[in-house]
Amino acid sequence: MNYRHSFHAGNFADLHKHAVLLALLKALRPESRALTVIDTHAGAGIYDLGNDDxxxxxxxxxxxKALMAGDLPGSFEPLIEAVRAANSWVDDTAKLYPGSPWLIVSALDEDDLYIGCEVQPEVREQLELAMGATSVPTEVRAVDGYEAAGLASADFIxxxxxYERRDDYEQAAQAVVAAQALNPEVVVAIWTPLKDLETLDGFLRDLKGKAGGVEILVSEAxxxxxxDPMKMNGSAMVVVRPPRxxxxxxxxxxxxxxxALGDTGGEARTWRT
Ligand SMILES: C[S@@+](CC[C@H](N)C(=O)[O-])C[C@H]1O[C@@H](n2cnc3c(N)ncnc32)[C@H](O)[C@@H]1O
Structure with a gap:
């Protein structure tokens, strides 16, 4: 596998994915019971934005960095607060960027459980280090994340x-089905790149068919x-059983x-199917 998220950490897609992720976790939090969260493709947990990548x-x-240099939109406050917290012991406001494991754990407490899956050994080592300091129970697993979704009952995945494999979309939809078999009420967020609409529409049709017509929220940036379908023109968060x-x-x-960061003709779309 050639993929290195350290090249992409803190880009517009991470900003969209992570700000929606924090809003989602806040919406799930009123649940009085303990939450189990599975992060199927966890990555390193925290990224050094000063590195060669x-x-x-x-x-x-x-x-x-561009977002933080401008007038900060209120909707990004929780994410930027997390970025500042991750940098609180370094002499820079954005040298380090927190990934999904760090952000999820920041929204959990000691009764909850975070399970992060990562297949690349050196990335997994970084993840273990990043998770070392938290008081939230965490498990770092060296397993295929798609399979992990069907191995433990989760509240949120x-x-x-x-998206380097041809079957990533299909595997993601199948992982939702496997997770629903263990907990029919599971909430699942799937990040996808936005290149062209055919790919997104095809994925949503497949997901809706496989997941039994469940409600889906799509947030497009x-x-x-x-x-140009060869470019990553945007980012989408697809949420199965979205909280109200x-x-x-x-x-x-x-x-x-x-x-803040888009080109002329860019737009946000939010809809349910
Ligand atoms: C897009 S990055 C994850 C970023 C992370 N979720 C975040 O928001 O900070 C994808 C990660 O998945 C890992 N990976 C790729 N295939 C995997 C698989 N089948 N199971 C688990 N991890 C995988 C890659 O090594 C990479 O670190």
Missing amino acids: QARSQEAARGV LIDPP RMRPLH GLDNEAHAVAEALVR
Whole structure:
């Protein structure tokens, strides 16, 4: 596998995914019972934006750093607060960028359980280190994240693959079915790149068919019109069994992101199917 998330950490897609993720976790939190969360493709947990990968990609410079340099939209406050907290012991406001494990754990407490799956050994080592300091119970697993979704009953699952495999969309839909078999009320968020609409529509049709017609919320941040399907033109968060009230917060996030960092013709769309 060639994928290295350290090239992309803190880019517009991470900003969209992570701000919606925090809104989702807040909406789930009123549940009085303990939560089990599975992060099927966890990554390193925290990323150094001063490393060589970022010097080459400049994705965080055009993403989180650009966002923090402008007028900060209110909908991004929880995420930017988490970025500041992750940097509280370094001499910079955005040297480090927190990934999904860090953000999820920041929204959990000692009765909950976080399970992070990561197949690359060196990334998994970083994840174990990043999870070392939390008082929230965590398990780092060296397993295929799609399979993990069907191995333990979860309340919430984040599926965030690199989309390097042909069958990533199909596997994501199958993972939802496997998770529903263990807990029919499970909430699942799947991040996808937005290149063209055919791919997104095809995935949603497959997911809706496999997941038994369950309600789905789609939050799209189109950073530019979707004219060139070879480019990542935007980011989408697809939420199965979305909590009530998530729509407005997800829309505010996507709209603010497009306004702050998008090109002419970019737009936010939020809808349920
Ligand atoms: C997009 S990154 C994850 C980013 C992370 N979710 C975040 O938001 O900070 C995808 C990660 O999944 C890992 N990965 C790829 N295939 C996997 C699989 N089948 N199971 C578990 N992890 C996988 C990659 O090594 C990479 O670190």
